[in-house]
Amino acid sequence: MCGIVGYIGNKDNPQIGIDALKRLEYRGYDSAGMAVFDPQKKEIFCIKTKGRISTLEEKFAKSKVRGNPFILHTRWATHGVPSEVNAHPHTDCQKNIWLVHNGIIENYKILKEKLEREGHKFISQTDTEVLCHLIEHFFKGNLEEAVIEALRLVKGTYGLAVISREDPDKIVIARNSSPLVIAVKEGESFVASDPAALISYSREVVFLDDGEIGILKPGDFLIMDLERHPKEKKLSQLDWSVEEAQKGGYPHFMLKEIMEQPETLENSQRGRVLLEEGNAKLGGFENIKDKLREIERLVIVACGTAYHAGMVGEYMIEEYAGIPVEVDIASEFRYRKPVLDEKTAVLAISQSGETADTIAAIREAKEKGILTLGIVNCVGSTISRETDAGVYNHAGPEIGVASTKAFTSQLEILALLTLLLGRQRQMSIVMGQRIAKEITNLPQLARKVLENKDKIEKLAQKYKDYKNFLFIGRKYNYPIALEGALKLKEISYIPCEGYGAGEMKHGPIALIDENFPTVAICPKDSVYEKMISNIEEIKARGGPVLAIATEGDEKIKNLCDDVVYVPKTLEMLTPILTVIPLQLFAYFVGVMRGCDVDKPRNLAKSVTVE
Numbered sequence: 001m002c003g004i005v006g007y008i009g010n011k012d013n014p015q016i017g018i019d020a021l022k023r024l025e026y027r028g029y030d031s032a033g034m035a036v037f038d039p040q041k042k043e044i045f046c047i048k049t050k051g052r053i054s055t056l057e058e059k060f061a062k063s064k065v066r067g068n069p070f071i072l073h074t075r076w077a078t079h080g081v082p083s084e085v086n087a088h089p090h091t092d093c094q095k096n097i098w099l100v101h102n103g104i105i106e107n108y109k110i111l112k113e114k115l116e117r118e119g120h121k122f123i124s125q126t127d128t129e130v131l132c133h134l135i136e137h138f139f140k141g142n143l144e145e146a147v148i149e150a151l152r153l154v155k156g157t158y159g160l161a162v163i164s165r166e167d168p169d170k171i172v173i174a175r176n177s178s179p180l181v182i183a184v185k186e187g188e189s190f191v192a193s194d195p196a197a198l199i200s201y202s203r204e205v206v207f208l209d210d211g212e213i214g215i216l217k218p219g220d221f222l223i224m225d226l227e228r229h230p231k232e233k234k235l236s237q238l239d240w241s242v243e244e245a246q247k248g249g250y251p252h253f254m255l256k257e258i259m260e261q262p263e264t265l266e267n268s269q270r271g272r273v274l275l276e277e278g279n280a281k282l283g284g285f286e287n288i289k290d291k292l293r294e295i296e297r298l299v300i301v302a303c304g305t306a307y308h309a310g311m312v313g314e315y316m317i318e319e320y321a322g323i324p325v326e327v328d329i330a331s332e333f334r335y336r337k338p339v340l341d342e343k344t345a346v347l348a349i350s351q352s353g354e355t356a357d358t359i360a361a362i363r364e365a366k367e368k369g370i371l372t373l374g375i376v377n378c379v380g381s382t383i384s385r386e387t388d389a390g391v392y393n394h395a396g397p398e399i400g401v402a403s404t405k406a407f408t409s410q411l412e413i414l415a416l417l418t419l420l421l422g423r424q425r426q427m428s429i430v431m432g433q434r435i436a437k438e439i440t441n442l443p444q445l446a447r448k449v450l451e452n453k454d455k456i457e458k459l460a461q462k463y464k465d466y467k468n469f470l471f472i473g474r475k476y477n478y479p480i481a482l483e484g485a486l487k488l489k490e491i492s493y494i495p496c497e498g499y500g501a502g503e504m505k506h507g508p509i510a511l512i513d514e515n516f517p518t519v520a521i522c523p524k525d526s527v528y529e530k531m532i533s534n535i536e537e538i539k540a541r542g543g544p545v546l547a548i549a550t551e552g553d554e555k556i557k558n559l560c561d562d563v564v565y566v567p568k569t570l571e572m573l574t575p576i577l578t579v580i581p582l583q584l585f586a587y588f589v590g591v592m593r594g595c596d597v598d599k600p601r602n603l604a605k606s607v608t609v610e
Helices: 015-022 053-063 108-117 129-138 143-151 253-259 261-269 283-294 304-321 356-367 382-386 405-424 429-450 453-463 475-492 501-506 528-539 554-559 571-592
Strands: 003-009 031-038 043-050 070-075 097-102 158-164 171-176 181-185 188-192 204-207 212-217 220-225 297-302 325-329 344-350 371-376 389-392 469-473 496-500 518-522 545-550 562-566
Touching (some): 003 097, 003 171, 003 212, 015 031, 015 053, 031 053, 031 097, 043 053, 070 158, 097 129, 108 129, 129 143, 129 158, 143 158, 143 171, 143 212, 171 188, 181 220, 188 212, 253 261, 253 571, 261 405, 261 429, 283 371, 283 389, 297 356, 304 325, 304 344, 304 571, 344 356, 356 382, 371 382, 371 405, 389 405, 405 429, 405 571, 429 562, 429 571, 453 562, 453 571, 469 528, 475 571, 518 528, 518 571, 528 545, 528 554, 545 554, 562 571
Parallel strands (some): 297 344, 344 371, 371 389, 469 496, 469 518, 545 562
Antiparallel strands (some): 003 070, 003 188, 031 043, 031 070, 097 158, 171 212, 181 188, 181 204, 212 220
16 A cells, blocks of 8 residues: 655666556555655755556656655555645655655644644645654754654654755655665665565565664665664565566466466475375474464454455364364454453464554554464565564465465465364374375366366356346355455456355345346355255346356256356365456456456555554
8 A cells, every 4th residue: 555665876867766666556556756856956856646657757757857865656545635736745845855655644633733833834635744844843954853853743654755955865764554675785775665666676675663763875774763772673585586576478467366376375385284294384383383282262363355364264273173263354353352361372364464454453462462473475574573473475476456366375374274283183194194185286276277267258258247246155165255256346346245155045135136146156065055055046036146166066057057167175175276266257357347457446455554
């Protein structure tokens, strides 16, 4: 959500920043802007635009502006409509202080009123502009000192990059609950809100922690806290390349990432499956294995697609490890005063590792002295650093806003965690070996599912003009019904509902007619006959049904209008296969309806504000 890029160094071409900013387009935004210090004129020039970075790039090319330092931003509107005036960077009355900001300043109205009484003039509707005037209020020639004094008065979240016309030899950065990462080369320093922006410059990066402020100079940086105490920082090594973040010949990142799932499933399980022992080895949990053995309850916190992964994990862990599991939407967990004790662990699931509500949930648990765990995809992210132990997905960069490959890798890691927890308890070695073997088969089974791509494209053509959809499933595939509905609604903007199939008679069946199709997830599992009964109820009322079913199921072919088959596997692993056709279906419907499937409207990849 929003993107920040900053540069100071031995090059004077801001196109460097624009190229880096383009790598953050997947985060979702509605406007873009840049501010550049021209050392010849000793002025800071600002270019802003509503809309895409390409428009900003066109304006920049015509301006012929050169110099550094420069800061750039893509904005996802929170306070104030998308417009050039509300776009970042913002400045103060004297046009000395220029900054870009991710986050929300909660007390901006109080600060704004005080500043207006002192004579400050505001031109935007944003909360961010308050920061510029507040820093201006404290500025006495030293930029970092003014930033520190200003931040002492601020309540809220921020990732900041600030430059000054009167103190131009630095970029001052600061973080509170909104990520920032630094990369340094000989004579050059970069800052960004996401390592994806920096990967072409360096794979060695430094992540800021909350409450830290940084001073970037060419080829050097200093990190300290708001009390001016210096902080030692470790280098983190990014484990993916620039090439991995490119489309690789696919028309969209979303399709590329769907098709990559056999490889991401291989990467997520590599070195983690112990076939002979019927067990799993999760390196990030090795130091806390004894603590895991003692837990008697697990609370999973997540948002969106990751929340659906947690719901599948609940079924897995309760059935095979015998541990009671509760799955909470992170934004609810943080406000409902959860009852936690020393036998409880809290597991956070997040692709980015920067989801604001999930981070807050983890901090709430840590405040109570609870063991905190994480499953994240992004190395060095906040959740990976703040949890007591965790596991990386190793799924590579996921650029499409709608999560696909990260979701299936989350499910696979939850299956591995189930294996680990189950073998610590009552799971037999025979059952462990069976689960382990089926996990190793998943990449090949996923390849088989993807062979249906052309068929699913034809089905998308058939169904794309319907105005509403219902997705139903039971047990392990109830969360997949929710996920399938989420994918279609966020990619194609078609209203969809996901429901537990057993709830049909309690309300949703009232919607069914010949113009209301149902996607039924109905593999051959322990609730198969129940699902067949639900499909019968829908067909009796004239509703079209598209089923996701197990290979060889002729019965369902005669009952439903259309069927997409997936290979047979263990019931607990079926969600990893049944969700892939739903991802493809959502993708093709979205494309056929002319939607921007990589960057759906109003959405952001990493939700770093409440």
